[in-house]
Amino acid sequence: MLPWAEAADSRLLWILFLTLLFLAIWVGSFKADPQLEKRKQGERPMVAFEMAGSPEESKKLLDSWKEKDENAYEKFRIALMWDFVFIFLYPASTAVACFIATRFLSARGIVDYRYGLALMVLQLLAAILDVTENLSLLRILRGPIENPWPQIAKWCAIPKFIIVGAGMLYALLGGLIWIVTRFKVGRV
Numbered sequence: 001m002l003p004w005a006e007a008a009d010s011r012l013l014w015i016l017f018l019t020l021l022f023l024a025i026w027v028g029s030f031k032a033d034p035q036l037e038k039r040k041q042g043e044r045p046m047v048a049f050e051m052a053g054s055p056e057e058s059k060k061l062l063d064s065w066k067e068k069d070e071n072a073y074e075k076f077r078i079a080l081m082w083d084f085v086f087i088f089l090y091p092a093s094t095a096v097a098c099f100i101a102t103r104f105l106s107a108r109g110i111v112d113y114r115y116g117l118a119l120m121v122l123q124l125l126a127a128i129l130d131v132t133e134n135l136s137l138l139r140i141l142r143g144p145i146e147n148p149w150p151q152i153a154k155w156c157a158i159p160k161f162i163i164v165g166a167g168m169l170y171a172l173l174g175g176l177i178w179i180v181t182r183f184k185v186g187r188v
Contacts, residue, residue, distance in 0.1 A: 017100060020093035027086045035075055046079055050133060053154040055145045062145075073141055080134050080141075087130050091123035094167040098123070101174025110177060119167045126163040129156040 045065060052058040065072035102116025133156035136149045 013096070013100060017093060017096040020089055020096060024086065024089035024093045027082060027089055035079075046076070047157075049076065049137060049140075049153075050157040051154050052150050054150050055147060058140050058150045059145045062141075077138065077141055080138055083130070083134055087127050087134075090164065091127040094126075094164060094171065095120040095123040097171035097174075098167050101171045104178055105174050108181070116170065119163075119170050122163045123167055126160045126167075129160040129163075132156045133160065 045061075048061055049058070052061055062072065062076075065076075069075065098116050098119045102111070102113050102120070105111040105116065106113035133153045136153040136156070139149045140153070
């Protein structure tokens with residue numbers, strides 16, 4: 001039996017998860033991408049900025065946005081400041097979701113709790129990578145745009161997205177298995 005056997009059934013845990021999720025979505029809507037003028041539907045300028053990977057590509061991207069919106073640099077800066085708030089919320093909500101899924105999956109012998117525990121701890125690494133990425137992007141915005149800042153941003157963004165994606169996938173898998181088992185039990 002796990003040391004946290006009763007925690008996943010706790011309303012307090014669900015309230016914590018839903019509160020963190022709501023706050024992450026709310027703050028994420030401010031930070032998701034800079035509110036740039038003449039932005040096309042589906043365009044993700046912040047992700048493109050994070051993944052530029054070279055001084056030339058970063059400059060090209062920022063210059064193209066500056067042509068469309070004279071306040072582009074400031075809007076990127078503001079989005080990055082919101083991202084620092086977001087960094088406290090998304091790893092916490094993902095870790096709590098992993099905790100809930102881990103409790104359910106391990107109690108039924110579906111997945112060993114150590115996998116979920118590893119994903120919970122990795123969310124802290126994702127936050128550290130995100131902070132490093134943001135500091136690199138702020139350095140690029142301050143100028144001059146030079147090595148190694150675009151590379152650091154890109155190579156922090158890639159594992160960050162993988163770690164957060166893995167945590168979300170694990171939590172969703174746990175939720176899906178919970179739903180399936182609830183319906184199976186209900187039919188018997």
